[in-house]
Amino acid sequence: xxxxxxxxxxxxxxxxxxxxxxxxxxxxxxxxxxxxxxxxxxxxxxxxxxxxxxxxxxxxxxxxxxxxxxxxxxxxxxxxxxxxxxxxxxxxxxxxxxxxxxxxxxxxxxxxxxxxxxxxxxxxxxxxxxxxxxxxxxxxxxxxxxxxxxxxxxxxxxxxxxxxxxxxxxxxxxxxxxxxxxxxxxxxxxxxxxxxxxxxxxxxxxxxxxxxxxx
Amino acid sequence: xxxxxxxxxxxxxxxxxxxxxxxxxxxxxxxxxxxxxxxxxxxxxxxxxxxxxxxxxxxxxxxxxxxxxxxxxxxxxxxxxxxxxxxxxxxxxxxxxxxxxxxxxxxxxxxxxxxxxxxxxxxxxxxxxxxxxxxxxxxxxxxxxxxxxxxxxxxxxxxxxxxxxxxxxxxxxxxxxxxxxxxxxxxxxxxxxxxxxxxxxxxxxxxxxxxxxxx
DNA sequence: TTCCGCTTCAAACGCGCGTTTGAATTTCAA
DNA sequence: TTGAAATTCAAACGCGCGTTTGAAGCGGAA
Numbered sequence: 001x002x003x004x005x006x007x008x009x010x011x012x013x014x015x016x017x018x019x020x021x022x023x024x025x026x027x028x029x030x031x032x033x034x035x036x037x038x039x040x041x042x043x044x045x046x047x048x049x050x051x052x053x054x055x056x057x058x059x060x061x062x063x064x065x066x067x068x069x070x071x072x073x074x075x076x077x078x079x080x081x082x083x084x085x086x087x088x089x090x091x092x093x094x095x096x097x098x099x100x101x102x103x104x105x106x107x108x109x110x111x112x113x114x115x116x117x118x119x120x121x122x123x124x125x126x127x128x129x130x131x132x133x134x135x136x137x138x139x140x141x142x143x144x145x146x147x148x149x150x151x152x153x154x155x156x157x158x159x160x161x162x163x164x165x166x167x168x169x170x171x172x173x174x175x176x177x178x179x180x181x182x183x184x185x186x187x188x189x190x191x192x193x194x195x196x197x198x199x200x201x202x203x204x205x206x207x208x209x210x211x212x213x214x215x
Numbered sequence: 216x217x218x219x220x221x222x223x224x225x226x227x228x229x230x231x232x233x234x235x236x237x238x239x240x241x242x243x244x245x246x247x248x249x250x251x252x253x254x255x256x257x258x259x260x261x262x263x264x265x266x267x268x269x270x271x272x273x274x275x276x277x278x279x280x281x282x283x284x285x286x287x288x289x290x291x292x293x294x295x296x297x298x299x300x301x302x303x304x305x306x307x308x309x310x311x312x313x314x315x316x317x318x319x320x321x322x323x324x325x326x327x328x329x330x331x332x333x334x335x336x337x338x339x340x341x342x343x344x345x346x347x348x349x350x351x352x353x354x355x356x357x358x359x360x361x362x363x364x365x366x367x368x369x370x371x372x373x374x375x376x377x378x379x380x381x382x383x384x385x386x387x388x389x390x391x392x393x394x395x396x397x398x399x400x401x402x403x404x405x406x407x408x409x410x411x412x413x414x415x416x417x418x419x420x421x422x423x424x425x426x427x428x429x430x
Numbered sequence: 431t432t433c434c435g436c437t438t439c440a441a442a443c444g445c446g447c448g449t450t451t452g453a454a455t456t457t458c459a460a
Numbered sequence: 461t462t463g464a465a466a467t468t469c470a471a472a473c474g475c476g477c478g479t480t481t482g483a484a485g486c487g488g489a490a
Contacts, residue, residue: 013437013486039478049439054479056437095427124339124390126397152427160411163403164418165427168387175339175386182341187353188378196375203379211426212310212367212380228457228467254448264469269449271467 018056020046022070025063030114033121034064034129061129068130071115072139080112083140083147091151096205098148102173103200106180106192120178123171145170172204233271235261237285240278245329248336249279249344276344283345286330287354295327298355298362306366311420313363317388318415321395321407335393338386360385387419 024046028037039060043050057063074080081101086094105113105120119141122130134142146166153162176183183190190196239261243252254275258265272278289295296316301309320328320335334356337345349357361381368377391398398405405411 017437038476040476049437050478051439051480052437060478124393149427160405160414161418163405164415165422167390167398167403168419168422169427171386171390172383175382178339183382188382190375190378199375200379203376204383207380207383207423207426209426209428211422211424212364212384213424232467253446255446264467265448266450266469267467275448 014056017046017048017052018066021048021053021056021063022066026067026070026111026114026118029064029067029121030117033118033125034127035125064127064129065133067118068133071118072137072141074112074115075139075141080141081144083144086144086147091148092205092209094148094151095208096201098144098169099173099204099208100197100201103176103197103204105177106200107194107197117177120174123174124178169208172208176200229271232261232263232267233281236263236268236271236278237281241282241285241326241329241333244279244282244336245332248333248340249342250340279342279344280348282333283348286333287352287356289327289330290354290356295356296359298359301359301362306363307420307424309363309366310423311416313359313384314388314419314423315412315416318391318412318419320392321415322409322412332392335389338389339393384423387423391415 021042024042025037028042028045031037039050039053042063043052046052053060053063057066081097086097089097102116105116146162149165149169150162153165157165180192182188184192192200236257239257240252243257243260246252254265254268257278258267261267268275268278272281293300296312301312304312317331320331361377364380364384365377368380372380395407397403399407407415
């Protein structure tokens with residue numbers, strides 16, 4: 001008992017530091033990606049010592065794994081988008097819902113949006129940590145695009161075609177999420193408020209559904 | 216005259232070193248991007264001294280500018296794809312030609328393919344050097360996607376719509392070019408020979424033209 | 431109060447990076 | 461051949477990175 005109590009109480013301050021580090025790491029990695037985010041910046045934002053990362057998580061990679069686990073948990077707790085919910089919609093509405101949810105980080109800066117930004121980074125330059133992470137427990141979020149695409153493709157579509165189309169669809173919102181800041185500046189000067197988000201969803205959904213020929 | 220001769224002859228060996236550095240830098244930056252490519256690797260491949268980069272180009276950024284200038288020159292000398300050639304084709308064929316040319320690096324490893332890979336890197340993480348470079352002399356290559364897209368969009372399409380659609384189209388081949396190596400491994404295991412390239416062009420052109428609804 | 435594990439802390443380590451340095455070497459006009 | 465300019469070279473510099481170190485601080489048990 002005494003051991004347990006001590007562990008419990010001691011872990012109170014431990015949990016405070018751990019939570020602060022995970023929160024700071026989430027925002028830093030969302031901003032700069034895993035490779036671009038530094039331990040020094042993370043500990044600075046968490047108001048913790050640099051060595052705390054190694055003490056509590058064994059290193060930068062361990063902290064990142066913790067962030068990825070939190071992200072997976074958030075997505076699987078239906079905090080984001082559920083495959084069953086998509087199935088209940090028409091294919092067209094499922095596509096629009098998919099695009100809308102993945103483009104949300106353009107206008108919201110909440111926890112889930114930061115997780116999405118991290119995934120957007122990993123979609124263009126996967127870290128070894130991430131690759132190993134999804135190899136062990138592939139997150140459901142990756143099946144969403146395939147699920148949406150499959151409802152449009154014929155049953156006998158080749159696996160290669162399905163892969164092409166899935167990658168094609170998944171990339172579309174990722175690009176805008178990842179590069180939102182850059183697109184806000186010249187020569188593009190795209191400002192994303194909620195109306196612009198709806199127009200972007202409309203445009204992307206139209207392009208995805210009917211292609212250029214019908215825009 | 217004597218000064219000129221001296222400069223000319225001296226520049227013979229100079230040009231040898233410069234050319235070797237530019238060639239090595241092109242392949243290194245194509246493989247790892249500007250930030251990921253190191254001066255040490257470049258000089259090693261060029262069999263030159265590390266200090267040569269600073270001596271001849273003033274630094275890593277100056278060398279990169281030289282590579283970008285060579286790329287711009289290659290593209291403007293019709294070594295790649297000409298806007299007028301695209302205009303001479305039907306919109307559908309122009310789109311297919313655009314996609315085909317931008318996907319060529321998947322099967323070819325020539326000079327132009329390396330330039331395209333560099334552009335693919337810059338499309339996701341623009342370096343300051345690149346941003347400054349295109350600010351001074353925007354390369355024609357960037358107008359190609361807009362030119363293709365515009366022929367499908369109605370005349371009165373808003374500037375925002377044109378931008379959305381242009382970015383959307385430009386991203387599609389970039390993704391496959393940039394991540395070819397990763398896509399070759401599980402879980403995707405995509406092998407790109409010339410046949411696969413044609414199928415990818417078909418798929419992307421179909422998706423771009425008619426969307427998911429008609430695949 | 432004393433002691434002992436847990437946690438924090440400032441400092442330093444080792445590494446790779448782009449760059450600088452100053453001497454050695456090469457080049458070529460005079 | 462000579463001397464000055466251009467070029468090459470090995471070595472080192474300064475910086476930021478992730479990580480390690482060992483002492484200091486802290487809190488609860490005896």
